[in-house]
Amino acid sequence: MDETTLLSWGQIIARILQQFLPVWIALIVTFILSIRYKRKLGLYGKLFDSPVGMVGLLLVLFWVYTAFFADMIITMDPIAQFGRVKNPPPGTPLVDPKDGQYAYFLLGADHLARDVFSRVVMGARRVLMIAPAATTFAFMVGVTLGLPAGYFGGKLDTALSFAANLVLAFPVILLFYLLVTPEIRVTGIPTYLAAVLFIFPVIFFCTLFNSRFFTSPPKRNLYVGLTLVIGLWAYSGLAFNMDPLGVWSMDPNLLNVFVSVVFVNSPTVFRIVRGIVMDLKARDYVAAGQTRGESAWYIMLWEILPNARGPLIVDFCLRIGYTTILLGTLGFFGLGVSPESPDWGSTIDDGRKLLSLYLHPAITPALALMSLVLGLNLLADGLREESLKD
């Protein structure tokens, strides 16, 4: 291959910066608006007082916008193969580019001649679609079970805590190897798990609205009814793939991965929520609520939970990062995801086999994953610091 046709590192960086143009614009707009109105934005606004939090937010938003604008950013189809050259280095031109096709592998290509840059960008979309959603579900499960366990205590608490400790005592990797296999899908265990885990958001919102509005039945019926209709509709589609309208559905591969990640995360959330509730239930406002004759669920959901939001928000950020790491681990062991998938874990796994010769296919997704998790951790740190200042 002719050496002179390779792009220099300066050119590569310039071209990458240019590809990310929509992200830069979105970031600049977000930051200008946020700094301008930061006094009106509550905890989010306060984040702009702490440099650590700002750096964290910058990194996280960068990846969020990248995932959002991924279609505009990518230079090539992330799963298509271009040419026969294996592992071309960054800046290699395509052998015979067609009209309208991007002429260079910006960050090189992997052993199947797929563009690394486009795969990493598309991988961001995959990761940012699964990780926050899985974390949200884990929080729903953890909160719905942790509140009564901490508030009522007794046998309920003992039983739930034992179950949570059981899951926590499992080495995560072993659980993944047992739960995320092609064989297990035949037995339907992921579906059963999904059936149990996915019902919790519905329960959560129903009790939330019922405990608040049960004094005015029309309002209550409206909210609870809406929750039931939308919730059960989504539930039927996501857990059983039986949505009558076909709007909600989940690839069985994805469902397996998703359910396992939720299953691994929820006991930790449960323990955190339970701990906070046990601490908060001795407060005066809880006693006041009890004397007023408020129902237990009202106190839990509308008095204790809002007061526990600080540590929970911080943990939510950290947990998205942790979930990202878990998803990467799954991909790294080639569990549950299709081999073509551009997600970061499997890309690292693909690239590591030739690591000592060709670095670029593995190191790019590795750095991407690291920067996203780092951003989330810094963001959590900033949030913790700012929420403590109240």
Next chain:
Amino acid sequence: MLKFVARRLGVMVLTALALTFVVFYLTNLPPNLEKLARTEGSVRMTDQAVASWIENNGHGGSVFGRYAQWLGVAPGWVLTDDKGVTRGRCIRAGTDPAAASSYCGVLQGEWGFSTVFKKPVLESVLQKLGSTGWLMLWVMIVMVPTSLLMGVLSGMREGSRTDRGLSIIAIATTATPEYVSGVILVAVFASVTAGVSPILHEWGWISTKTLFLGTATSAMDNITFWNFALPVLTIALYGIGYIARMTRASMTEVMVQQYIRTARLKGVRFRDVVMRHALRNALIAPFTVIMLQFPWLLNGVVITEALFNYKGFGWTLVQAAGNNDIDLLLGCSVVAVLVVLVTQLISDIGYVFLNPRIRLA
């Protein structure tokens, strides 16, 4: 104390039983058994033949019964086929069926036979555990002092520049899972095309192609700094940040206590305050954290051993799971579960032991 330990042990045994049952159930799912039948028997078996193979090799019947047999609390299965040959769980091929014991399970030390390594499970697991033991030992030697030092230094003067700097490092390492730090370390230190190795080689400082070795396979026989540093560092890095942050939190908490102020006011040097008064109390919480890190380390060990091709316990687990080696996977799980539970127990007892303020409830 005795009562506390006894109760903890009781819960531990119950947990171990529940966990091993779950593992047993999940490894002995019908599809896994069918796969086993096809690999052990023949690939072209009919569905009917598969079903009879499963039945004839003791994998039929209720899962509870098979679990009890595996555990060694129920008599092992014995079958006499139409040719008059008696086979059974406890009967080795070629031995007299009458002489075999009726119970043979994990409790009796019969862990089954590995189909991948063609060796008894117990033997191969113990052998691999030895290799992993060395890895863990060096990880602990690197991780514990580094993280405690980082935590104490940054917690000593909260908000100082040292504190800020070390905290950022700690956050960065917790954001770097093993499969990322491993890749980066190899890129920097063990790649022939990038990082420091080509430069050093060109200058003639190293005679080999790379500074460190990118695989740790040679460390199986002979551990040297050059083949073992990268895997150890890979595992240790992820834990360092977490333990350092815990130590920092507990150190800052101790440093604002009344007795520290008293010690400062009566004129004790800052160094002595930290060393004599603060450190002992500040290290109680990190102790439990380090103990609870073991399950996480297990995770790291699996990833790192796969990444560096170090044939230890984690590598075995991957092989067992990947090749549907049911007995070996069960054996690995028993070891993993035991490690987790024992460290939990040690951390609980140690916490009570170290902290006299906690009265046994």
